[in-house]
Amino acid sequence: MAASAARCAPFSRAVVNSIRKLYPEALADKSWDNTGLLLEAPFDPARRRSNTVLLTIDLTKAVVDEAIELDASVIVSYHPIIFKGLKSITLANGQQQSLLRLAAEGISVYSPHSAIDAAPGGLNDWLADIITGTPAVLSQKSSPRRSRSPAKAFEEDDDPFVVKGGSAYKLQHHPSPRLQPFDRKLTVTSAAHDRDPVVPLQVEGAPGAGTGRIVKFKERQTLSILIDRVARGLGKPKGFPVAVPQGKSITEITVSSVGICAGSGGGLLSGLDVDLLFTGELSHHEALAAIERGTSVITLFHSNSERGFLDDVLRTQLEESVSQEWDRLRADENDGSDAFQDDEVTIEVSEQDRDPYGIVVQTG
Template sequence: MSSTTSTAPFSKAVVASMRRLYPEDLAEKAWDNTGLLLEAPFDPSRRQRNSVLLTVDLTKAVTDEAIERKASIIIAYHPIIFRGLKSITLANSQQQSLLRLAAAGISACPSQISPIPGLGDWLADIITGQTPPNPSHSQPTPSTKPTDDPFTQKRPTFQLQHYPSASQVNTALNLGVTKHTRAPIKPVDFPDRPGAGMGRIVRFAEAQPLAALIERVAAGVGNPKGFPIAIPQGKAVDEISVKSVGICAGSGGSLFAGLSGVDMLFTGELSHHEALAAIESGQSVVTLFHSNTERGFLHGVLRAQLLETVKEEWEKIRKEETGGDEEAMSDETVEVEVSERDRDPFGILVNEAWQ
């Protein structure tokens, strides 16, 4: 008689929680992949912890981390499987991660957090926040050029710096306190989900200095060493005021296409020609590199949200399901952690002589 193969009971609770929080019907199915993507068989003899690991990208480093932590399931903002697979082999780095996770009994599921009030509103909260007077994190502004003659300098020493850990974001920013209105760029009509849709348009009651918005963005993502901005030629940052902002996590080009009547675009990345078109039309652009507009949300919002919901779903499963593994069903523990190894592939290369 063949043995029964099933999903870990705790993983079922996590998947049910994600579907409650972020219904799959709201996902942009034209370019996204929804639902449970890797369903690892449950083996009671080597049961994983009742732990969820949140990440933006499911990389080899995050796979190592999940295995070391003995997590039951990974929730990744970017689906690791986008298209149909004709084979799953160790030769492909992403497929290698999937095979290693399955062998370790760890499932994987995309998060689907962008279409509803959540990630877009978190970015809107940052852009409408306020930094406290004399914040403790403030530092002297780095020099923008070497003080010595560049032709007589020694060879510069560069240091590659990635954005701060998710645990360091939003520590010096009062979110969403500047008076404003907001609405989706691309609304989605969904029952009981007011404000659902892709992206956000923020309109301030009073125009805001671009320099202040840049300061808010920096504080909202942990004060990195720098990030790209684009402004119209002939203008200076301190001359520009902003009354409205178009916001999109990740890559905003397609969502911003045809968007007019906003003074600034705030996103993870834009192509060269998209940025040129924006500043030629008088807009300013602030970008953070793709996943840096997404990662802080995992720590700042999703972790607590998911922890509460999983506790409810796990308690329900423990009461309703009978005949399962007694040790697994008796474990009341629920943990939701954010990956410390997940990071955007791009960092800032800083010349130490300029600091």
């Protein structure tokens, strides 16, 4: 007797279809990126998981535990957990161990990465909205927080970045939008501007797509106002790196143009003739080269330039699009089995996901 063909869960297929419509894989830079369905877990009807999607920037062991406790069917991990070819998948490797655990639990993994970066209205446009004070992104309301059960919500007392026992220092982690809602009340008004991709892409159905963004203000903006927008748009972090040309102070610098890149922007932004670079990270020498040519720099630590997008934009998009795709798939394929009975769709943003770096703050 021939074995039946393995398939992933119907709900998981609805999620993948939905993400591919929102952020087509044709937008991804396949020359280096590994975007798409990275783990397609086989469906076991006897162990059907809930219609829950967990959003994260990095797929760590802690996030895997969280997904299992949430009974999630799919993890949407912005950064791909698989970048290079694998010659084996064993328990000896931490990341491969996570993949094996997820496959055994029936949880699939999709990575949209550079497709989200390049998409019109995607991650780099979100950063451009923050730096310009664009009302559209600042007026978005996050969905009400749902109580976590049985998964344990992150609490401040559990934070290993806080040194206990009376130390004069503590390590503050950049706040997560799941823990500290964004402050939408900017102290400045939105700034009229033009914006274009640094490297445009010609992809059917995606006008304005491309890598990075260049913002050109109609009127020059003070650097201090831009820093304020960034801080408020990203949940008031304890601090983030800013570099200015020697001999200049933040209060006297004005900006007419900004080069933007989520994550690591050194390669993309290094040759731009702009007043400010706004990115997740630059190397020491890239930042030094920028200020030597008169360009200021704002960096946020790599993944902190990306994480807020999950709760601010992607969560709401997927709540709508996955619901629509799931309704369509149920209408087309419903065979009366339990796999199609649940009409609920839940999109969660990880409470365990965070950048590996925190900021040491002297308290005494």
